[in-house]
Amino acid sequence: MPNEAQAPFEVHISSMVVLCRPDALENAVTQIKANPLAEVHAVDENGKIIVVLETPSEQNILDGIQELENIDGVISATLVYHQVD
Numbered sequence: 001m002p003n004e005a006q007a008p009f010e011v012h013i014s015s016m017v018v019l020c021r022p023d024a025l026e027n028a029v030t031q032i033k034a035n036p037l038a039e040v041h042a043v044d045e046n047g048k049i050i051v052v053l054e055t056p057s058e059q060n061i062l063d064g065i066q067e068l069e070n071i072d073g074v075i076s077a078t079l080v081y082h083q084v085d
Contacts, residue, residue, distance in 0.1 A: 011054060014061045015041075015081040016068070018049040024073020025049075031071050037064060051077075058082075 020028045025047055032038050032051055037060065042050040053064045061082065068077035 020074040022047045
């Protein structure tokens with residue numbers, strides 16, 4: 001039986017700016033940090049959060065953005081950068 005070719009291992013690194021209401025900032029940061037694929041790199045007291053996702057696929061990036069946008073108080077999550085290694 002021939003060996004099936006395995007898909008190459010990929011790591012997708014993406015960054016985004018998350019904008020949320022200032023009164024919801026602490027809760028949003030706590031929820032983002034609970035995601036094992038996400039890292040919070042900067043927080044602005046006016047409600048801006050810089051988030052980096054390290055995921056195995058592009059679909060996981062889209063899912064991650066959706067998760068961020070579903071956090072109470074989050075207004076938007078905008079993809080800024082994406083790299084595949």
